[in-house]
Amino acid sequence: MTVQDSTPADTAGATVAEEATSGKKGKPALSEGKKAERKLGLWLCAPAFVVMIAVTGYPIVYSIWLSLQRYDLRFPAQQEFVGFDNYGAVLSNSYWWTAFGTTMFLTVVSVAIEFVLGMALALVMHRTLVGRGLVRTVALIPYGIVTVVAAFSWYYAWTPKTGYLANWLAADGAPLTDQWPSLFIIIGAEVWKTTPFMALLLMAGLALVPDDLLKAAAMDGANGWQRFTKVMLPVMKPAILVALLFRTLDAFRIFDNIYVLTGGAQDTGSVSMQTYDNLVKGLNLGIGSTMAVLIFITVAIIAFIFIKVFGTAAPGSDTGGKR
Amino acid sequence: MGKRIGAGKRGRSPGRAAVLLGAGALVTGMLAGCGSGGGLKINVYYAPEDSFQKVVDNCNQAAGGRYEIVYNKLQRGSDDQRLQMARRLAAGDTAMDVLGLDVTWVSEFAEAGWIDEWKDQNKAAASEGVLDGPLETATYNGKLYAAPKNTNIQLLWYDDRITPTPPKTWDEMIQKSKELKAQGKPYSIVFTGAQYEGLVVFYNTLVESMGGHILSDDGKSVVLDDGAVKALALLKQITNSGITDASLTNSKEDDVRQTFQRGDAAFELNWPFVYASYAKDKASDVQHMKWAVYPEAVPGTPAKTTIGGYDLAVSSLSAHKPEAYEAALCLRSAENQKFSAINDGVPPTIESVYHNDTPLDPSKPAGDDNPNMAIKYPMRDSILDALKDAAVRPLTPAYQNMSTVMSKVLSPPAEIDPKATADKLREQLNDALQSKGVIP
16 A cells, blocks of 8 residues: 555655756757646546645635634624634643543554554464465454454443453442543554554555565574664665554544444543533634644644654665655 | 326336436426425434434325425433534535424523424414423523423332332421332432432422522522522431432432432432333343322422423524424423323323323224223323422523533532532632533
């Protein structure tokens, strides 16, 4: 998947670079054919561009516009432009920061666990000689189950009287009514559900590691762990970046598992839960949109950090050099 | 109407099909033109209630074919019910005619302009003989916005084998509970203590019983006076003396019912539905299950108990308002309220229904297979007594915000610090009222 994705993007980047350099040498460097090609390229891009604007651009701009207003569906008469008041209200609110902290905690812990387990699973799936298809299919089953359905089965499993897990921790406990047990149950459900996704992305990365390289390392006396950390991980870095980025962005927007398992009680709510409570339940479009925009900004920052921090250190530059 | 045309076509020879098609088109045109033909449907959106379809059938019969009421069952969860209706109304859905609103939503829907004010004859018909409390829940800013369909009120349930006479006041009940605990008998006082609307209902009862107020009478500003602070102290005392159930902070109505039904509690504060399920599950013991009005918070002053229930409103987007009003009035007529009370256990809003001893089938004598109010509703006098001193939850469009904030701040009740909690409530309720601030 990653391989396929990166190829067209890289070529496009190369073309742009080429054109940029040729542009520096002097303007009339573009031949007639090149111009026509470029024009055709723009035309071919246009439909996708228009669709993107319609389905993503418009809602984003609209919710930013809503976030600058006092707009509660129950008080239609009091709608007015309030500038950044809503941002002030949300950012100075302790409930928001509690939810933010909870979300961050859930994201970091669950992605870390998923990464370790996903890597192990990817290695197993990559190295399996017998029944490879079967192993891969079995590993992917949790990912194929609808999150809400899986969450309900966890919910019943952890509920006293109906569940087989409820009394596992304490004799007459109701783990879903306490904050910390609930948080770890949520993490468990998330990990169970999305580890296969992580494994799948990492397996694509594993396929990039040339066997020759591993054999050469083995010849030089590198043991298994050294081969893994010194050879496989660096080569896989782009795949790891993609896997971690996708999962982090996903995990930060966690909603369904929490909605089913605790409903956000005992400070287990995520920022998405809180946005839902304010926007949909509270019918407060202003505050709700503000939260949605803040989530959007946070997600953008996470993506930026990932690409900056990992991107430059990753042998992505090596791939550029190889070409 | 489609059926009629189809039937006509089938009966004739194929040679005249063309002519008939033309005739069919003509009939269709005529029917569509005459508006209130057989096809007129009045869509009622109401919570699931087992025998409500029968009530709808009765009203369809009464309408004599002028319109057909369709009962669209809403979800079970009350949050989901409110959301479905609010979302559709906000988006301008014209397919909803009559809306079954929980008593706390009327102000919200009225302020948003989603439901119409009841006027003149409709208003007179909807408020005739209705008890004050339930009528107040359907009123906002002095105008009537809905017809009270059924009410609901909590009672004190006890077992006469444990306590032969019910406690009159909270002090007495707490004292009694401690004595029972010392004797090793079932002792706990159970009520809805989870972080949700049930806790707000309980607190509202304590506040009103203390003579306090949460909001000003016009619902526009936060008061939280001395009575409200005293209620906080009482709530803390109740939950902090080792006389409540261990799972209090996780107890909703049905958990409370089960605890008492298992025999693990001495006193239960809950809605009347608990009686029917006790009678069904423990028929041999039910003669020992007794009830009384809520204990007094101020000795000598009757408790004021929070009421629940449903009101029927007419959507302002309905295309058939006259019929919608008529349908709503029929669905909550005295006769149908009696039917619902006997079959579904929902307390009537019309006072005379409580005194009505005619069985369901008036031509036969009353009995178990032809019940009247006295047989199925033995606690009706207590309910009526309690309703005379009913407490209404604050009437404000921002009630949903208020309730969320209150249940959050009051949880867990054992950790309340009356003064500090009151300050916190005052501050957060103020924001909630103006729909500023963030809902937890």
